[in-house]
Amino acid sequence: MKKTSSAAEPRTVSGTNLEYARSHNRRAVLETVRLNGQLTRADLARLTALTPQTVSNIAAELLDAGMLLAGQPLREGARGQPAIPLTLNPDGAYAVGMQLDHQMLVALALDLSGRVRARLEAPVSRPSPDEALPLISDLLQRLRRESGLDWGRLLGLGLVMPGPFGVEGMTSVGPTTLPGWEGMDAAGLERALGLPVLLEKDATAAAIGERLYGMASELRNFVYLFIGAGLGAGLFLDGRLYTGGRRNAGEAGHMMVVPAGRPCDCGNRGCLERYVSLQALYEELGIAGGPLATPEHLAARGIDAAGERWLDAAAGPLRQAINILESMLDIDAVVLGGLLPPVWQEALMARLHPLPLSVRSSSGERLRQGSAGRDVVALGAAALLVFDEFNPQYEVLLKGGRC
Numbered sequence: 313m314k315k316t317s318s319a320a321e322p323r324t325v326s327g328t329n330l331e332y333a334r335s336h337n338r339r340a341v342l343e344t345v346r347l348n349g350q351l352t353r354a355d356l357a358r359l360t361a362l363t364p365q366t367v368s369n370i371a372a373e374l375l376d377a378g379m380l381l382a383g384q385p386l387r388e389g390a391r392g393q394p395a396i397p398l399t400l401n402p403d404g405a406y407a408v409g410m411q412l413d414h415q416m417l418v419a420l421a422l423d424l425s426g427r428v429r430a431r432l433e434a435p436v437s438r439p440s441p442d443e444a445l446p447l448i449s450d451l452l453q454r455l456r457r458e459s460g461l462d463w464g465r466l467l468g469l470g471l472v473m474p475g476p477f478g479v480e481g482m483t484s485v486g487p488t489t490l491p492g493w494e495g496m497d498a499a500g501l502e503r504a505l506g507l508p509v510l511l512e513k514d515a516t517a518a519a520i521g522e523r524l525y526g527m528a529s530e531l532r533n534f535v536y537l538f539i540g541a542g543l544g545a546g547l548f549l550d551g552r553l554y555t556g557g558r559r560n561a562g563e564a565g566h567m568m569v570v571p572a573g574r575p576c577d578c579g580n581r582g583c584l585e586r587y588v589s590l591q592a593l594y595e596e597l598g599i600a601g602g603p604l605a606t607p608e609h610l611a612a613r614g615i616d617a618a619g620e621r622w623l624d625a626a627a628g629p630l631r632q633a634i635n636i637l638e639s640m641l642d643i644d645a646v647v648l649g650g651l652l653p654p655v656w657q658e659a660l661m662a663r664l665h666p667l668p669l670s671v672r673s674s675s676g677e678r679l680r681q682g683s684a685g686r687d688v689v690a691l692g693a694a695a696l697l698v699f700d701e702f703n704p705q706y707e708v709l710l711k712g713g714r715c
Contacts, residue, residue, distance in 0.1 A: 322348055322351075322355070322359055337362060337366060338373070338374070339701070339702055340360050340362070341356055341360060341362075341367065341370045341371065341374065342374065342379065342380075342400075342701065342702050343702045344360055345380065345398055345400055346400055346424075346702055349399065350383065350398070351398055352386065352396065352397055352398065353367050353368055353371055353395070353396070353398070354395060356371070371398060375398075378401055378403070378404045378465070379400070379401055379404040380398045380399065380400065380401055380404070381398070381400070382396050382397070382398060383396065383397040383398070383399060400424055400425060401424065402423040402424050402427060403423060403424075403461075403462070403465070404424050404465065405424055405465045405467050405698075405701065406422065406423055406424075406429070406459075406461050406462075406463075406465055406466050406467065407421070407422050407466070407467045407468065407469075407470060407694040407695070407696070407698050408421050408452060408466065408468070408470070408697075409422060409470045409472075409517075409690045409691060409692065409693030409694025409695065410448060410451070410469065410470070410471050410693055411472055411473075411514060411689040411690040411693055412436070412439070412444060412448075412471065412472070412473045412490070413436075413473065413474060413514070413689075414436075414437070414438045414474075414490060414541055415435065415436065415437070415541075415606070416433055416434070416435055417434045417439075417444070417447060417448070417451065418431070418432075418433045418687065418689070418690040419431070419432045419433065419448075419452070419455060419690065420432070420455075420687065420690050420691065420694060421455050421459045421461060422691065422694035422698065424698065426524065426691075426695075428687070428691070429461060430455050430458050430459035430461075431687070431690075432451050432455060432458075434447055434451065438490055439490065440490075440491055440492035441493060442492070445501075445504050445505070448469075448471070448505065449504075449505060452469070452505070452507075466507065467697040467698070467700075467701060468507050468697050469501075469505065469507055469509045469510070469697075470509075470510045470693035470694050470695070470697050471501065471509060471510070471511050471512075472511075472512050472514045472516075472517040472689055472690075472692065472693040472696070473493065473513070473514060474513065474514055474542055496511075497511065498511045510696045510697060510700065512693070512696055513544060513560075513562070514538060514540060514544060514689050514692075515536065515537075515538035515540075515543075515545050515546045515564075515650075516544075516546040516553065516555060516562060516692075517689055517692030517693045517695070517696055518536060518538045518546060518649060518650065518682075518684070518688045518689050518692045519536035519538070519545075519546020519547070519553070519647075519692065520546065520553065520692045520695045521684050521688050521691040521693075521695045522536055522647060522649060522683070522684045522688060522692070523548060524695045524698065525684055525695065526649075526682055526683045526684035526688070527680060527681075527683040528647055528680075528682070531645055531647075532548070532550060532644065533548065533549055533550060533551075533641070533643045534548050534645045534646065534647055535547055535548075535637050535641065535646050535647070536548075536647045536649060536682065537564060537646060537647065537648050537650070538649060538650040538688075538689075539590065539648070539649070539650035539651065539657075540590060540650050540651045540689075541589060541651075542565045542585045542589050542591065543564055543565035543588050543589045544562055544564060544565055545563070545564040545637075546562055547561055547641070549641065564585075564633060564637070565583060565584050565585030565588075566578055566580065566583045566584070566585065567584045567636065568580055568581070568582045568583055569582060569584050569587075569629040569632050569633055570582035570586075570587070573586065573587075574586040574587070584629055584630070584633050587625055587626045587629040587630070588626045588629060588630045588633075590605075590607065590610075590652065592622065592625075592626070593610070593619075593622045593626075593656075596618055596621055596622040597618050597622070598618070607651045607652070607653055607686075610652070610653050611653035611655070614655065615655065615656065615659055619656070623659055623660055623663050624663070626660060626663070627660065627663035627664055630660070630664060631664050631667060631668055634646050634664070634667060634668075634670075634679065635667070635668040635670050638670040638671060638672045638678065639671055642672065643672065644672075645677060645678055645679065646678065646679050646680070647680050647681070648660070648661060648680070648681055648682060649681070649682025649684065649688055650682075650688070650689075651686070651689075654681075657681055661679060664679060665679075667679060
């Protein structure tokens with residue numbers, strides 16, 4: 313986890329002293345410790361705006377639960393009781409993340425510090441739920457055996473796959489989506505697997521992973537563009553994940569950016585992912601649908617003349633999409649990541665400059681490359697549970713009931 317230096321300005325998450333906001337306050341304390349690495353109770357009271365007594369009660373609860381660790385007392389010999397520094401306990405809880413796409417199932421176990429404690433993968437071919445669930449269950453049992461972790465501290469499973477979800481004519485259509493998952497929800501998966509499940513789109517999960525463990529940790533307003541088989545986006549607005557009314561926000565791949573352009577499986581023409589996606593690249597290289605249509609092959613192949621043609625065709629529509637996102641959302645940056653190998657990502661980013669004029673034109677580095685690595689989706693899938701445990705839920709403050 314990233315820690316701030318002693319000279320750095322501490323990072324804050326405001327709490328509330330309202331009695332009914334206990335859930336929010338617990339998350340605020342955990343997130344503030346996570347962001348800063350080590351804090352005393354007095355530090356936490358100051359940074360969260362909670363009363364010392366509220367912080368003391370929450371800290372005692374989290375210490376008893378094993379989520380926090382108490383360090384050696386500070387300022388020994390000084391007047392009054394010495395301050396006890398608190399840190400996150402990496403073994404306080406674990407989460408399993410799985411990325412299911414049309415070619416591969418990747419599974420990993422993550423601790424609270426963000427360290428991968430075990431990783432497995434298995435090849436698939438556009439699996440239906442009936443085909444995927446036995447494999448998911450098997451990988452869970454293998455992770456449990458091979459990691460040696462205390463499964464009693466498991467927060468649950470984060471399962472991510474390509475979107476959109478539940479949209480007639482767009483879900484489970486075409487080579488970049490999965491068939492038969494339209495009626496499956498988290499509750500059904502929980503019954504089948506016997507543990508808590510959070511279900512999310514791959515781009516949203518990747519954005520969470522990038523924010524928790526990558527370069528976007530200091531960005532409050534950003535869009536993460538995930539280049540996979542298709543193209544999706546994860547949106548963080550005012551430090552909070554935005555998923556939309558039906559959890560399909562960020563379907564940037566189906567923005568129509570080329571009038572009367574290439575036909576898309578959704579039924580429209582000129583959609584962005586018909587130009588900016590692994591599938592579009594495979595088609596340009598003449599390997600779509602074959603055994604060479606993998607990110608590993610792209611990395612080994614390098615950028616040849618066909619690759620240059622794809623970069624030229626992708627740059628214009630993507631520049632237009634970035635301009636739209638900046639103009640609509642007034643974000644700090646667009647982060648580019650996903651399964652496209654780094655050398656291809658860098659070449660694509662170079663093609664995008666200079667970016668068109670927008671409301672963010674004078675705001676510094678507008679386009680950034682993600683740093684969470686190749687497993688960003690599976691990492692983000694596990695981070696779904698960690699994010700749910702840590703991230704303060706501001707919406708709870710709008711409710712009058714006790715949390």
